Amino acid sequence: FEAPSRQRGVAIPQGISKVKFFEVLNELRYEIGEEWVELNDKELKGGWYMEHPNTHDMMNILDAEELVASAVVYPGDVEDVQKIVGWANTWRIPLFPISMGRNFGYGGAAPRVRGSVTVDLGKRMNKILSIDPDDYTCLVEPGVSYYALYEELKKRGYDHMWIDTPDLGGGSVLGNALDRGVGYTPYGDHWSVHSGLEVVLPTGEVLRTGMGALPGSNTWQTFPYGFGPYSDGIFSQSNFGIVTKMGMALMPNPGGYESFMYTFPKEEDLAPLMEIIRPLRISNILENVAQLRHCLQTIAVRGQPRSKYFSGRGPIPEEIIHEEMKKTPLGDCTWVYYGMSYGPPHIRKYKLDVVHQEFLKIPGARRIDPSTLPADEYFWSRDKIAAGIPDLEELLWVNWMPNGSHIAFSPIAPIRGIDATKLYSLARKRHDEAGIDLMPAFCVGLREMHLIVEIVFDSSDISMRRKADRCLRDMIDDAAKLGYGEYRTHLVLMDQVAGTYNWNGNALMRFNERLKDALDPNGILAPGRCGIWPERYRGRGWEI
Template identity: 75%
Template sequence: MSFADEANSAVPTLPSTHSGIPTFLLEKAQKAKEGIFETRTKPANERQRLPVVPLGIERDEFTKALAELRGQLGAEHVEINDKPLKDGWYMEHPNTHDMMTILDEEELVASAVVYPGSTEEVQQVVLWANKYRIPIFPISMGRNLGYGGAAPRVRGSVTVDLGRRMNQILDLNPEDYTCLVEPGVSFYALYEAIQAKGYAHMWIDTPDIGGGSVLGNTIDRGVGYTPYGDHWACHAGLEVVLPTGDVIRTGMGALPGSNTWQTFPYGFGPYSDGIFSQSNYGIVTKMGMTLMPNPGGYESFMYTFPKEEDLGPLMEIIRPLRISNILENVAQVRHVIQALAALGQPRSKFFTGSGPIPAEVVHAAATTATAVGDYTWAYYGMAYGPAHIRAHKLALVDAEFKRIPGARRVDPATLPADEYFWARDRVAAGVPDIHELRWVNWTPNGAHVAFSPVSPIRAADATALFALGKRAHDRYGIDFFPAFCVGLREMHLIVEIVFDRDDGAARRAALDCLRDMIDEAAALGYGEYRTHLVLMDQVASTYSWNDGALMKFNERLKDALDPNGILAPGRCGIWPKRYRGRGWEMTRESGHVSEGSGVEPAGL
C-alpha cells in the first residue's frame, strides 16, 4: 500500500476487527488519521530486509525452528518480519516495532510474530521457545504508545501477539459488576459490549484513548479517570502461562469451579498477582476485572488559574479535597501549552523560531486560538451522584479553588463540541474517546515518549518537579508539556516529549532530556512508575536501596521461573542469567544501541 493509499484507507471498526474503532467514534477517528498524515513528511519505508535473528541463534536453526512452529500453530499464524517497517498510526499500528521509535527503527524490532488462539497454544509457543532458547515478547494489542508500543526489548525476539485471536469477553456479570477478559479486548470493545447488552447501570474506566487492551493496560498498571482509575487495584484474578509452560490461576480462580474469581482478588495463601504486573515472569491470558456502578449522574468542571506560581497553592488545596474524596476522580492539572497542542495543529502555526516556544507566544495564542482563552493551569474534574449531592461537593470545590486570585470556573455552555474539555468529560464518565493524541501533530512525524515520576500531592513536590522538567527541556530546546494526574495520596507528573521521529537530532535530544530528568528526579527522591523500553534499565537502577536488594530479588525470581531466559528478557530492567553481564543494559554510556555482546551458551 502506498503512502497516499494508507492515508486515505478506511479506519477499521468493531466488530469487524478486535482492534477497531466503535462506529460512534468513526468520523472522529478518520479526522484524527487525516491530521496525522497531513503532518507526516517521513517517506514511506520501502527498504527490503531480512528478518533479524536474535543474538545467540544461528539463522539456519532459527529458520528450522519457525518451520516447526508453523506446523504446530498453522502457517497463517506465524509471520516472518521481512517486509518494510510501516509506522501506521494509532488505530493501524505495527506489531513488529515501535511506531514512535526513539532509536533507529531497526533497533527494537521483532524477527517474527506469532498469533496463538488459546492458552494451550500460548503454552506451545513457550515450550517451543525453551526448546530453541529463542526470546519471545508477549503483547496484548501493542498500543503501549509512549512506552515502546509493540517493540521487543531484545532485538530479534519473536513477538507473541495475543490480541488477534484471543479477544473474547468471557464473562460480563450485571449483578456483581465484573468481567473476565482475554488480552485482545480493548476498552472500546468492552464499552460496546456493555452498551449492546443494555447494562446502563455499569461503567468502565478508560484511559485517555480507549484502543488499548484492558488486560494489557492493567498489568502495566495504567490508569483511567473515574473513581475506578487505578486499574490494577480493580483487577481480580489472573490466568498465567509461566515461562516453563506451566499454567496457574491466581486468587479465587485457583479453586476448581470457583464462582467468585472476579469478585474477590486474594484467594488463600501468598498473594502472587503482583509479580505478574510490570514483569517478565509470565504471560497473562485471562483477567478478572471489577466495573463501576453508574453513579446516577455526573457533572464535569474546569477551573483555570492565571499564574505559573499558582501550581503550589493549588496542590495544597487539592490534597485534602482529594483525600476526603470531595474531588472524586483521577483528575488532571494541565499547562496551557497543551491546550494549544490539543487543537491538533502544528507548532509552526504559532511559532517558527528555534528553541522552546516562548511563554508570551503561548499565552497570546491561547487568547485567540482556544475557546477557553488564556491561563497557565487548568484543572479538569468531575462530580458524581444525584444533583443535590453534586451541588454540595461542587460548592466546596468552588470556594476552595477561588482562594487563588484569578481562579475562574469555565462555563461548559460556552465551549464548542470539539473543545478538549469534552474529551475529558467523556473519559471521566467512562466513555472511551480518541481525542487525546491530537497533540502529536505538534511536530512533523509526531512521536511521543513519557517521563512519569510519582510524588506526594504537595506544593514543594509539584514545584520541584515542574522546575526540574522545565530546566531539562530548556537545556535541550524542547517544548515542555507538563500534566499532573492526581490520585488519592500521590500524583503522577506525566511529561510527554513530542518529537520528530524522522529527525535523528530530535530523537537524541528527547532521549538525553529523559535521561537527565530520571537521574535528577531520583536524586530528589522521585521515581518513575512506568517508562519506555529504552529507559527501563536506568529507571530500575534508581530503585537501588540496600545495594540493589530489590533487583537481586527480582533476578532470583526470574532465574527460578524462567531458567532458560526466554520470556521478555530485559523488560522492566530484569535480565535473565544468560544475558547478565554481557552489555545488554541500556545506559547513557551505551548510547543508542540496544544489543549486548551475546548470550551465555547453552549448558553453562
C-alpha cells in the same frame, strides 16, 4: 508516519543462525498453524494509533531497526501459548508478549531485545468471557479493547455499569492494567481494580491467581487475594508470565455526572493549588483521577502543528503561548484543571460548591462554564473519558511535530506544592537546555500524583531523538536524586529507571532476578523488560 526502509535485514534472534531460525520457525508453524506465524521481513511500516505495526515501535526513539521483532505469532488459545513457550525453551528464542501493542510513549509493540518473536495475543484471544451484572465484574482475554467492552455493555443493556478508560480507548483492558496504566473515573487505577489472573509461566505451566486457584470458586473476580502470598503483583510490569485472562471490577453507574474546568493564571499557582487539591482528593470531594495540565497542552490538543505558532529554535516562547490562550474559549491562563463530579444533582452540587470555594482561593482562578464551550472543545473529550466513554481525541497533541512521536517522563510524587514545584522546575530546566517544549500534566491519584511529561518529537529527525533521549535521562537522574521515581517507563529507559530503585545494594532487583531465574531458567520471556535480565543475558552488554 513515514515508513523507514530496512538496512539490516530480518532481525534474527542472537544465538541462532539465520538458516536454523527459518527452519525452527517452520516447526512453530506446524504447531500453531501456518497462517498464524509471520516472518517480519517486510518494510517497517508506519501507521497510526488504531492501525499500528505489531513488529516495532512506530514512535521510535532509537534507530528504527533497533527494537524490531524477527517474527510474530498469533496464538488462538491457552494451549497455543503453552506450545509457543515450549518451542522458545527448546531453541532459547526470546519471546515478547503483547496484548494489543498500543503502548505508545512506552515502546509501542516493540520488543526490548532485537529479534524477539512477538506473541500477539490480542488478535485471536479477544473474547469477553463474562460480564456479571450482579457482581459488577468482567473476565477478559488480552484482545479486548476499551471500545469492545464498552460496546458490549451497551449491547447487553447493562446501563447500570461503567467501564474506566484511559485517554485513548483502543488499548487492551488487560495489557493496560498489566502495565499499571490509568484512566479517569474513580476506578482509574486499573491494577487496583483487577481481580484474578490466568498466567502461562515461562516453563509452560498454567496457573490461576487468587480465588481462581480453587476449583469451582465463584469469587475469582470479587475477592482478589485467595489464600497465601498474593502473587498477582509479580506478573505486572515484569517478565514472569504471559497473562491469558484477567478479571476486572466495573463501576456502578453513579446516577449522573458533571464535568468542570477551572483555569489558574500563573506558573507559581502550582504549589498553593496542590495544597488545595490534596485534602479535597483524599476526602473524595475531587472524585476521579483528575488532571491539572499546563496550558501548552491545551493548545497542542487543538491538533495544529507547532510550526503554526512558532518556527524558531528552542522552546516556544511564553508570550506566544499566552497570546494563543487568549484566542481560546478558556482565555489566558497557565494551568487548567479538568475534573468530574458524580451522582445525582443534589449530591454533585454539595461537592462542586466546596470545590468552587476552595479553587477560588487562588487569585485569578476562573470556573469555565461548560455551556459556553463549543462542541469540538477538548473539554468534551475529557467529559466522555471521565464518564468511561472511550475516545481518541487525545491523539491530537501528537500532531505537534511532523512524524509525531512521544515518550513520557512519569515520576510519582505526593500531592504537595513543594514536590510539584521541584519536579516542574527540574523538567523546565532540562527542557530548556534541550530546547524542547514542556507539556506537563499532573494526574492526581488518591494520595499521590503521577506527573506525566510528554516529549513530542519527530521520529525521523535523529538530532531531535537524541535531544529527547538526553532530556529524559537527565530528568530521571535528577528526579531520583530528589527521591522521585517513575511509575512506568519506555523500553529504552527501563534499565535506567530500574537502577534508581536501588535501596540496600539493589536488594529489590536481586530479588526480581532470583524470581526470574527460578521461573524462567532459559531466559526466554521478554528479557530486559522493566530492567529484569535473565541470568543468560546479565552483564553481557544488553543494558542501556
